[in-house]
Amino acid sequence: ISYDLETSFLQCFSSYSNSTTKVILTQNSSSYASVLQSSIRNHRFLNTSVPKPNLIVTPNDLFQIQTTIICSKKQGLQIRVRSGGHDYEGLSYISNVPFLIIDLINLRSITIDIKEESAWIQSGATLGELYYAIANQTNVHGFPAGSCPTIGVGGHFSGGGFGTLFRKYGLAADNVIDAQIVDVNGKILDRKLMGENLFWAIRGGGGSSFGVITAWKINLVHVPSRVTIFNIPKSLDQNATTLFMKWQSIADKLPNELFLHSVIGLVGASSSSDDGKKVLVSFTGLYLGKAENLIPLMQNSFGELDLKHDNCTEMSWIQSVLYFGGYSINDSLEVLLQRNQTSPSFKAKSDYVKEPIDISGLEGLWNMLLEEKAPTLIMTPYGGRMSEISESETPFPHRSGNIYDIQYLVSWDSNEEASKHIDWMRRLYAYMTPYVSKGPRGAYLNYRDLDIGMNIGNASYEEAKSWGMKYFNSNFERLAQVKHEVDPSNFFRDQQSIPPFSY
Ligand code: FDA
Numbered sequence: 001i002s003y004d005l006e007t008s009f010l011q012c013f014s015s016y017s018n019s020t021t022k023v024i025l026t027q028n029s030s031s032y033a034s035v036l037q038s039s040i041r042n043h044r045f046l047n048t049s050v051p052k053p054n055l056i057v058t059p060n061d062l063f064q065i066q067t068t069i070i071c072s073k074k075q076g077l078q079i080r081v082r083s084g085g086h087d088y089e090g091l092s093y094i095s096n097v098p099f100l101i102i103d104l105i106n107l108r109s110i111t112i113d114i115k116e117e118s119a120w121i122q123s124g125a126t127l128g129e130l131y132y133a134i135a136n137q138t139n140v141h142g143f144p145a146g147s148c149p150t151i152g153v154g155g156h157f158s159g160g161g162f163g164t165l166f167r168k169y170g171l172a173a174d175n176v177i178d179a180q181i182v183d184v185n186g187k188i189l190d191r192k193l194m195g196e197n198l199f200w201a202i203r204g205g206g207g208s209s210f211g212v213i214t215a216w217k218i219n220l221v222h223v224p225s226r227v228t229i230f231n232i233p234k235s236l237d238q239n240a241t242t243l244f245m246k247w248q249s250i251a252d253k254l255p256n257e258l259f260l261h262s263v264i265g266l267v268g269a270s271s272s273s274d275d276g277k278k279v280l281v282s283f284t285g286l287y288l289g290k291a292e293n294l295i296p297l298m299q300n301s302f303g304e305l306d307l308k309h310d311n312c313t314e315m316s317w318i319q320s321v322l323y324f325g326g327y328s329i330n331d332s333l334e335v336l337l338q339r340n341q342t343s344p345s346f347k348a349k350s351d352y353v354k355e356p357i358d359i360s361g362l363e364g365l366w367n368m369l370l371e372e373k374a375p376t377l378i379m380t381p382y383g384g385r386m387s388e389i390s391e392s393e394t395p396f397p398h399r400s401g402n403i404y405d406i407q408y409l410v411s412w413d414s415n416e417e418a419s420k421h422i423d424w425m426r427r428l429y430a431y432m433t434p435y436v437s438k439g440p441r442g443a444y445l446n447y448r449d450l451d452i453g454m455n456i457g458n459a460s461y462e463e464a465k466s467w468g469m470k471y472f473n474s475n476f477e478r479l480a481q482v483k484h485e486v487d488p489s490n491f492f493r494d495q496q497s498i499p500p501f502s503y
Pocket of ligand 1: 080082087123147156158159162211213
């Protein structure tokens with residue numbers, strides 16, 4: 001069956017275009033495996049048992065995307081769209097039914113207009129490429145998006161996208177002012193042509209339900225020429241629990257210019273022995289200004305951390321991007337253009353905290369972390385600009401009322417142990433139930449988690465509410481209405497795509 005599907009697809013495609021051999025890879029093509037694996041960021045999904053696409057299309061232009069959509073519909077092939085491949089559950093490159101991947105690797109141009117303080121970026125560009133392009137032209141502009149430079153613009157912007165500037169400027173999606181999409185009929189639409197409903201939906205509702213978003217126009221934001229960074233790690237015997245309690249009471253109330261997250265993990269674990277493992281809480285900050293202004297501010301609001309000049313490093317904004325991207329601030333900016341990255345196998349989940357977690361809750365949490373080898377919790381403070389934007393402004397609903405979000409991560413080396421670690425992650429999530437948001441328990445779409453619910457086949461709107469309300473809360477209904485308008489036959493679908501609203 002799949003042989004017929006592929007041949008028919010190729011015939012259909014070549015009836016429109018003569019570039020078939022260059023842009024379409026079959027399972028027999030010599031570069032099929034390397035292109036497929038090139039942006040898989042979760043090693044868990046490199047397993048041979050994971051279903052593979054019948055074809056991979058790497059379009060060079062929009063016409064080839066239009067053709068791919070038209071021919072896929074005709075042949076009954078599903079489409080997965082991949083930009084940077086960072087989806088936590090691999091939804092941009094895995095499906096259980098015959099499918100092809102549209103991989104946007106060749107559509108990655110970035111055009112910056114400094115005078116207008118804006119930029120057009122194609123979806124296949126990475127955040128690193130965007131930051132690099134901005135820094136090449138100016139040292140007083142930046143963009144508020146995620147920390148990992150290999151993330152793709154396509155998935156990131158369409159799912160929200162936050163990073164160290166978001167308390168000052170909101171999400172990446174909040175700073176999108178135009179976009180270009182190829183819809184289910186193969187039509188190319190910009191903001192004016194797609195209308196405000198669809199333009200609303202793709203800024204946080206996930207791209208995969210609505211079409212292939214090919215480019216985005218963004219507003220650049222202002223950053224000072226010098227910013228300050230600090231990192232203060234504390235173990236439990238250095239009062240980490242008390243400091244974390246204090247952090248919970250101030251993190252979302254700090255000035256918008258200060259981003260202070262806490263990253264919690266273990267130190268002292270070796271591969272042979274668990275003895276001496278200790279919980280470590282690192283308070284890491286980015287201040288949009290100089291150390292001399294940051295230090296009195298921290299003395300007033302979080303004196304217990306005892307931030308000193310010695311803890312602070314002043315640098316340019318782009319060096320802070322290197323720092324939060326895991327590089328040294330003295331590395332050449334070209335590292336931001338690297339696409340190859342070794343990736344562990346991991347499982348992640350997310351939660352929102354609206355009331356500080358009490359001491360006994362934290363102590364139980366530390367004990368749970370000690371059961372694992374390589375757990376990480378990233379606690380990201382909200383407040384600031386995020387609280388000023390209404391819940392319905394974009395599909396991303398987690399605005400005012402959230403102190404911080406938690407990302408839980410666990411990674412491992414051998415895939416034979418996967419179920420043990422995933423099981424631990426689920427127990428941790430159950431443990432956290434009393435301490436996090438409820439009715440619905442919020443989750444962040446870009447930290448995709450299929451445990452919170454998924455579509456079985458052509459799921460209905462009512463069925464999909466089980467997971468949809470967690471990501472989108474009351475915006476889920478509007479998303480389903482937009483889906484009904486633009487793709488009523490539910491062609492663009494996956495395990496967590498928005499179903500068309502049924503009236
Ligand atoms: P990928 O290509 O896998 O796409 C993700 C989803 O979007 C899929 O459903 C896909 O079909 C769809 N999609 C992609 N491109 C599309 C397009 N052009 N049109 C339509 N649909 C499209 N997040 C965050 O907010 N802040 C952070 O700091 C980080 N840090 C981080 C680090 C690391 C190591 C990872 C692996 C992930 C993150 N993330 C993150 C999460 C990240 O924002 C999320 O995984 C994004 O969806 C990734 O976008 P990609 O384009 O890379 O993914």
